[in-house]
Amino acid sequence: RRCGLPEVVYAEHKTPEEVIAIVDALRERSGYALATRVKEADRPALRAAWSGVPVQEAAGAGAFLVGSPPPLVGLPPVPVVAAGTSDLPVAREAELTLRAMGQSAHRITDVGVAGLHRLLERLPELAAGRVVVVIAGMEGALPSVVAGLLPAPVVAVPTSVGYGAAFGGVAALLGMLNSCGSGVTVVNIDNGFGAALSAGRINALGGPAEPDAAAAVSPASGR
Amino acid sequence: RRCGLPEVVYAEHKTPEEVIAIVDALRERSGYALATRVKEADRPALRAAWSGVPVQEAAGAGAFLVGSPPPLVGLPPVPVVAAGTSDLPVAREAELTLRAMGQSAHRITDVGVAGLHRLLERLPELAAGRVVVVIAGMEGALPSVVAGLLPAPVVAVPTSVGYGAAFGGVAALLGMLNSCGSGVTVVNIDNGFGAALSAGRINALGGPAEPDAAAAVSPASGR
Amino acid sequence: RRCGLPEVVYAEHKTPEEVIAIVDALRERSGYALATRVKEADRPALRAAWSGVPVQEAAGAGAFLVGSPPPLVGLPPVPVVAAGTSDLPVAREAELTLRAMGQSAHRITDVGVAGLHRLLERLPELAAGRVVVVIAGMEGALPSVVAGLLPAPVVAVPTSVGYGAAFGGVAALLGMLNSCGSGVTVVNIDNGFGAALSAGRINALGGPAEPDAAAAVSPASGR
Amino acid sequence: RRCGLPEVVYAEHKTPEEVIAIVDALRERSGYALATRVKEADRPALRAAWSGVPVQEAAGAGAFLVGSPPPLVGLPPVPVVAAGTSDLPVAREAELTLRAMGQSAHRITDVGVAGLHRLLERLPELAAGRVVVVIAGMEGALPSVVAGLLPAPVVAVPTSVGYGAAFGGVAALLGMLNSCGSGVTVVNIDNGFGAALSAGRINALGGPAEPDAAAAVSPASGR
Amino acid sequence: RRCGLPEVVYAEHKTPEEVIAIVDALRERSGYALATRVKEADRPALRAAWSGVPVQEAAGAGAFLVGSPPPLVGLPPVPVVAAGTSDLPVAREAELTLRAMGQSAHRITDVGVAGLHRLLERLPELAAGRVVVVIAGMEGALPSVVAGLLPAPVVAVPTSVGYGAAFGGVAALLGMLNSCGSGVTVVNIDNGFGAALSAGRINALGGPAEPDAAAAVSPASGR
Amino acid sequence: RRCGLPEVVYAEHKTPEEVIAIVDALRERSGYALATRVKEADRPALRAAWSGVPVQEAAGAGAFLVGSPPPLVGLPPVPVVAAGTSDLPVAREAELTLRAMGQSAHRITDVGVAGLHRLLERLPELAAGRVVVVIAGMEGALPSVVAGLLPAPVVAVPTSVGYGAAFGGVAALLGMLNSCGSGVTVVNIDNGFGAALSAGRINALGGPAEPDAAAAVSPASGR
Amino acid sequence: RRCGLPEVVYAEHKTPEEVIAIVDALRERSGYALATRVKEADRPALRAAWSGVPVQEAAGAGAFLVGSPPPLVGLPPVPVVAAGTSDLPVAREAELTLRAMGQSAHRITDVGVAGLHRLLERLPELAAGRVVVVIAGMEGALPSVVAGLLPAPVVAVPTSVGYGAAFGGVAALLGMLNSCGSGVTVVNIDNGFGAALSAGRINALGGPAEPDAAAAVSPASGR
Amino acid sequence: RRCGLPEVVYAEHKTPEEVIAIVDALRERSGYALATRVKEADRPALRAAWSGVPVQEAAGAGAFLVGSPPPLVGLPPVPVVAAGTSDLPVAREAELTLRAMGQSAHRITDVGVAGLHRLLERLPELAAGRVVVVIAGMEGALPSVVAGLLPAPVVAVPTSVGYGAAFGGVAALLGMLNSCGSGVTVVNIDNGFGAALSAGRINALGGPAEPDAAAAVSPASGR
Ligand SMILES: Nc1ncnc2c1ncn2[C@@H]1O[C@H](COP(=O)(O)O)[C@@H](O)[C@H]1O
Ligand SMILES: Nc1ncnc2c1ncn2[C@@H]1O[C@H](COP(=O)(O)O)[C@@H](O)[C@H]1O
Ligand SMILES: Nc1ncnc2c1ncn2[C@@H]1O[C@H](COP(=O)(O)O)[C@@H](O)[C@H]1O
Ligand SMILES: Nc1ncnc2c1ncn2[C@@H]1O[C@H](COP(=O)(O)O)[C@@H](O)[C@H]1O
Ligand SMILES: [Mg+2]
Numbered sequence A, B, C, D, E, F, G, H: 001r002r003c004g005l006p007e008v009v010y011a012e013h014k015t016p017e018e019v020i021a022i023v024d025a026l027r028e029r030s031g032y033a034l035a036t037r038v039k040e041a042d043r044p045a046l047r048a049a050w051s052g053v054p055v056q057e058a059a060g061a062g063a064f065l066v067g068s069p070p071p072l073v074g075l076p077p078v079p080v081v082a083a084g085t086s087d088l089p090v091a092r093e094a095e096l097t098l099r100a101m102g103q104s105a106h107r108i109t110d111v112g113v114a115g116l117h118r119l120l121e122r123l124p125e126l127a128a129g130r131v132v133v134v135i136a137g138m139e140g141a142l143p144s145v146v147a148g149l150l151p152a153p154v155v156a157v158p159t160s161v162g163y164g165a166a167f168g169g170v171a172a173l174l175g176m177l178n179s180c181g182s183g184v185t186v187v188n189i190d191n192g193f194g195a196a197l198s199a200g201r202i203n204a205l206g207g208p209a210e211p212d213a214a215a216a217v218s219p220a221s222g223r
């Protein structure tokens, strides 16, 4: 919680009452809080509880940024790449986490390895990042390909998208751990939060961005 | 054994004496035999036993084509793609199996997904195949990428190349089973033999090749 | 998406709104679209949304062929073999995919390995295929047996039918990967779609069928 | 050890000295002992130690029947079916165990499911058994097929024959546990000993055989 | 289905309509049918559909014996041992299956290995069986202990009872496969049906029971 | 290393030179050191290096107690139970560790669950312990049975004894974790060292033993 | 059930009627009973059934202590450490079990390894225990750290808290089994009951506490 | 290979001849090459082949830096933390890789989580890094603890150190993926190479170091 970490609560195994109480305490202290992995069934209750507060929600992910996050610190946006539409909830969680750190994201989507030309068209946008977050399910091959095309470190997020031998994200996780593309490191399945935390820390190492790097997508406005 | 299958013996769990006896019986019947997965320690004994017979060996794979295989039947060569040098033994087993079926292979190597440009340069050679065998270890992403670039069916072979979370080829196997590239089917880890058998049968469906498709690499001449 | 692939959307991890939007876009472009793995709960909404459009549905599988698929291209039907009644949803997904490719299927069912005579009676129908799709759960032994009886390539589909040590299709998957029947390749658990895509491409290699091979079962008419 | 069990020692994790001492003690008591899973490297030492004693050895299995086993009790031989040559060591262990129980075996081999006709030719021999032991590796489909053809209980033994996704016998084990052939029960991978023990007890339930059922193969004479 | 097998349908992956249709067809032919693994949600519909027919139900297991099963054939009852109350549904499925075969069961329960004296008290009842079915979850140790106490073959059924590292019955399954108690064979997790089928066939080998062995518990009367 | 822990070095992944150097440093400080899991191949070198020093070795386990361990502290011996002869190396490692803690062990062996009477005969010896170490491989059922017979806490050690579905000790580990015998806690596979450390700490809670509890087996004298 | 065990029923696989009947029988005998792992859906029915009886409930865990447990026996409280709020249900189950044994607990929470200072502040409270129960999910590192700081034996409980590669508690379980902190033993995932049973037995070895060790938290009063 | 990657060859599945040829080609091009994971048996041959060339070897890891690597680029050293002596080979591989990138490392060792005070003493050295590589086997808890103490991104490397339920590094890998310490990303088991590559790229983002940060340990000089 110290060490410059955003103020976050992992909601999955907590009751709504517990989540609300912790978020209130964090907001008291810092003006904002980030709740991640709120269970589907608990989301309406939380939305209601926070109806009078500014809230950004990562659609499909159950992540909520409650209160006023710190102002943007002037770093270049972090490219957040989602292989397919199905991977978007994880991308949104990553974007919301970056926002909670006072940073921004640039989303690139629908660039899976089975349609390389779509990926190659977006290369300049990818190349603008100091560090890139790459999110993919099923065979999880996208980080390898991206890392082969860019000198920047790649933080890879396997997702639970898929069925059968996808084993809830294990296939993608193993693919990423075995990446023969250099400079790839990996976080837990569906862990957009952790990827953003690492990427944000890496991004900050390079100091403030040039003023024109403002093409960041605001995390909650996109789909 | 009937059904047009080449005459093969799976040697891994047999004594050298058993392998020699079965190969002799098959050669008696058909003029040739293919022994696959001969254990490292048994190879010298078999080479010695067959010193007076024409033998082609797939280096590193322990596969031996003993006697005179059927003449080439005039089909176009099957592209056999190996992601890296380490995957070559499996590629050689596939090539030797195709040869035992009276077919030929066209080898393409060192085209892993972490260096896309090398793969893209070889695209015309890949596109010449009716069916393509793609062999890769570690994250096993190559078949997905190849299948996205070609209309031909892809037979994917995961290899045991890698360490740690490669789990002896399991990571590559799962990657291939979850391929979002269309038209990919998969065989067992390191099973160049089975891939070639399927690919050869598919190749034969299209009838004889045009006369100039003769660029096939002879399986035992290459590295 | 290019390379002669049917226009498909993988619906499992998408909202109904997302599926409808993508299907609309694909139909705009090509006149039809195939949506696979629509979740049970979302099916009524999609049926309602498409009530004015020609739709074929693969019962139990959540696959929908929306709009007017391409005309039949005159290839021989692909035998699609389901070991038991429980495996039928996967068979229906395969048939619908073949239809989306302008091809047809010939369904053979209830021919599991524990009752060999039923399989042997259907051998002539199986032998009429250039390529055969074999679908089985539990121990997944059927592709091995079929491949031993036929010279055609076999595309094997493990299903999640079973319980306990079936592990959601893993037992069948492993059985098929280890098939000692030659010419078997494998796709992901329950992946009727991918099997059909490969089988359709293989079937097309042989050129148009003879006029009398018209015994194909229309995918949506059967049970 | 009581309950009619043969006198056995499981040698795999014991030193040769320990094995010899226990076998001596058992022979003292009963006139014979069965040592199973003697490590490859320890076999010569044991052969030497027992050079003056009647010994039957199951080739390749490391099983030794030392001393004079009980006389044959006049039960019908138990059919012991091995799918392929590679499975023979396990079959030999089963046969030696039956011999230690005063029973005999009838071996049937090279009847894998990829060549059904060979199996069907041997059906009368299989049908003569009260209980059948079926041994197979790789996809382990043989017990399902056999159980579908016979009313007798089938004791299935998965073997570690295979590679890659055979996972040292796990694929065969799962196949057998999921057998849709009725009347199949399963023992541990490569456990010919345990299969024989169960089969021998079942065989004994039916009382003495008719005098002409003497076609039993003596375990140590065959290959 | 032939080979003296009872007329059974595996309902888990079928619609209620499919189950009813198949059961009707089987009853037409044989006067009765056994449906196993009917899903919880489908049970009321099936009970309603069969309200006018004699039906025995294995409580908690979703197994239904519909119509008039064959008369009892005069074999001794098979001891069916359940380690704990939680294992009873599997025991009831086994008993119903035996009944469908014209045999009977003798139930022994609450005799887990952590309370040995309870097991030892029931030894005479166990010893009366020609073959014993032993059902246990969690560590699955009961079959080993029982097999050490009895000369009869033991058919072991692991159950999915437990949590955490029980892994849905895998721990019990592995325990039983590794049983150092002799004469144990194993069936799939929760497979009371398969255990009964094997046990019934074994029981039949010994011929008719003595008249006084009538202590069998009727499967549907007990808890 | 502090906290009353014996001075130990885990040798498995170290060179002999590293082990010797660390052991020397520890002996300098405390007069003795315990090295565990010395690789088979390195044992002669270490024996030679320590030829002039008092050394106790746990045969088969690669554990060495070098120098003069602390005097016996007067606690009652800890019963150390090994299910079979094959489990003895792990028992010896536990005994040597207890000795390094100034405690002693009382060994009980050959009391596997398949021969209950042998276990029941040794009950008084077991009952004399404040805490009991129980070591078993294969199905690992012994701790459950022992815990059901005694009020003392049981520290269970799964061993890698077994083959096939024993999975190197995983089956025994799972059995122990799922023990329905109360009061069982578990350590890693083959971890006699860790079991002894816990058991020794528990034993010490009860204060000095009565003078006649001196029946402890010296760890290095037994087999 | 004998051996000083509290009177407990494992409710997870039982119907509410079965649980009530067994609890009634145990209360008849001993005045109280402990029911653990009551399914979420069954809890209201049980609360209603026991509305007139003194009942303590472990919130979130489905554990109920019904009737009048034995009086406190005067032992020092057992420190029960939960790494995070999400692990509290397991801690509450442990506390209720200790209470059923006539012992008490001292709860310490929110001391995960990512915030070491919080743990170090609570060290004196931890050091007061003769034995410590440590409960953690995700990477399960807390027991290693605690064991390195204390001489007392540590009973570690992995929890199912986490997602993705937490695999329902397997990651934490493996972490604890491999603990390089000495004196750690492990129980099943989420098994607060078993941990308390062992810890209570260990605690009792040291005899009555000093009178001032009364800081125990009553299990049902805390959150 | 482009993208600023060092010139490396993965030697594990190659023959010595292949490794030498590729290293020669790379040296021709760049003046140096890094060969990783040279098999134990092949190391003498490679050492001999390169006897006339400047070579740095990572002891125990089979990594060789052949020729003259690029000069140090003036970045601050990367702290490389090894939990124990057994993890040093992986640390040395990481250090050699950093050197091949023109960077340096600062090694910190013997700071496992079971002895926290040793870690806390080294905190200032850790805090000097922009990014930290943390290497640990067994339960792999160290990265979580380190990440909780530092704001820098942590690249975690699980090692195969351990036995039994360490499963060749899987336990450590899972622990690291589930790290509740923020800012941790993970690479494959034993992959010191990949960790260094990522860490080096991250380190470079911050630009040149202050002149006094020269305390780097030369990778090949230390043990
Ligand atoms: N490398 C291999 N991988 C898989 N199957 C093989 C291989 N080599 C041979 N086979 C199969 O094994 C059969 C021969 O088995 P066997 O009779 O035991 O030698 C052949 O008919 C092939 O189907
Ligand atoms: N049932 C399915 N199984 C596997 N892949 C599928 C399936 N349905 C569609 N796909 C693949 O998913 C792609 C579409 O993915 P998406 O853009 O996420 O809808 C298609 O091009 C297919 O290659
Ligand atoms: N190959 C084997 N597989 C499984 N169990 C065996 C085997 N050989 C012997 N056994 C069992 O191991 C027991 C002897 O174990 P031990 O006393 O350690 O030699 C015998 O009573 C058998 O039940
Ligand atoms: N120890 C290693 N672990 C993982 N990847 C490696 C390792 N060493 C080299 N590589 C990768 O393997 C590639 C070289 O592969 P190859 O051409 O087969 O030698 C390099 O570019 C690296 O990306
Ligand atoms: Mg992907």
Ligand SMILES: [Mg+2]
Binding pocket: A180, B083, B112, B136, B137, B138, B139, B140, B141, B142
């Ligand atoms: Mg690859």
Ligand SMILES: [Mg+2]
Binding pocket: C083, C112, C113, C136, C137, C138, C139, C140, C141, C142, D180
């Ligand atoms: Mg099947």
Ligand SMILES: [Mg+2]
Binding pocket: C180, D083, D112, D136, D137, D138, D139, D140, D141, D142
């Ligand atoms: Mg087989």
Ligand SMILES: [Mg+2]
Binding pocket: E083, E112, E136, E137, E138, E139, E140, E141, E142, F180
């Ligand atoms: Mg049990």
Ligand SMILES: [Mg+2]
Binding pocket: E180, F083, F112, F136, F137, F138, F139, F140, F141, F142
């Ligand atoms: Mg045991």
Ligand SMILES: [Mg+2]
Binding pocket: G083, G112, G113, G136, G137, G138, G139, G140, G141, G142, H180
């Ligand atoms: Mg934790």
Ligand SMILES: [Mg+2]
Binding pocket: G180, H083, H112, H113, H136, H137, H138, H139, H140, H141, H142
């Ligand atoms: Mg560690």
